[in-house]
Amino acid sequence: MVFAVAGVEFENVRVNPEEWFTKLKQSGLSPSGQLPVLEVDGEVLTQSKAILSYVAKELGLAPEGNFKQAQADMLAAVIAELETKLSAVMTETDAEKKEKGLASANEEVLNKCGYFEKFLLADNEKGFFVGDKLTYADLVVFAFLNSYFLKGKAEGIPEQLKDFPTLSAWYDMVRTQPKILKWLKNPPGDIVEYIY
Numbered sequence: 657m658v659f660a661v662a663g664v665e666f667e668n669v670r671v672n673p674e675e676w677f678t679k680l681k682q683s684g685l686s687p688s689g690q691l692p693v694l695e696v697d698g699e700v701l702t703q704s705k706a707i708l709s710y711v712a713k714e715l716g717l718a719p720e721g722n723f724k725q726a727q728a729d730m731l732a733a734v735i736a737e738l739e740t741k742l743s744a745v746m747t748e749t750d751a752e753k754k755e756k757g758l759a760s761a762n763e764e765v766l767n768k769c770g771y772f773e774k775f776l777l778a779d780n781e782k783g784f785f786v787g788d789k790l791t792y793a794d795l796v797v798f799a800f801l802n803s804y805f806l807k808g809k810a811e812g813i814p815e816q817l818k819d820f821p822t823l824s825a826w827y828d829m830v831r832t833q834p835k836i837l838k839w840l841k842n843p844p845g846d847i848v849e850y851i852y
């Protein structure tokens with residue numbers, strides 16, 4: 657999404673899970689043995705949120721100054737925690753534990769929506785999460801909420817956000833940015849499924 661918003665051409669290379677576990681994971685392609693990876697001039701970065709902040713800084717989608725960038729990283733870390741929790745629940749094989757895990761993860765997501773609501777109320781200039789322009793702070797929260805509640809759907813505001821009016825208005829403002837709406841309507845062709 658950051659590449660799309662910055663107007664940079666990119667190729668989204670996805671790997672087949674079987675090929676990953678039998679071949680690629682051991683190949684050294686990813687030094688940490690995890691995806692995603694970003695290769696830049698022969699050097700490799702892993703960890704999605706480190707990749708996010710690097711690419712955003714390179715492409716002019718980071719807030720100004722160290723403190724505001726730390727705030728963007730803080731929001732990205734909150735999303736990373738939710739993603740870790742949800743991934744663990746999704747791979748749970750015991751049906752009862754999975755159901756309980758999903759309910760608890762959902763409660764956690766809604767708690768964090770309360771936090772985002774307060775964050776926007778306390779600290780927003782012109783309606784953005786950090787600073788006075790769209791940054792990766794907005795993109796990381798938006799991409800998560802869109803994927804979690806609406807499975808990538810371009811239209812509408814998640815009804816689960818109805819108790820959070822400021823977050824809802826922010827969601828719609830981000831959603832209707834022309835490049836984001838275009839990306840939502842034409843996501844990279846190889847999105848196969850949403851994991852949550």
Ligand SMILES: N[C@@H](CCC(=O)N[C@@H](CS)C(=O)NCC(=O)O)C(=O)O
Pocket residue numbers: 681689690691692702703704705736
């Ligand atoms: N915190 C990491 C999580 C990375 C992660 O769990 N990646 C999964 C794919 S989405 C993975 O590489 N799984 C395969 C494996 O660990 O072998 C990040 O945000 O990049």
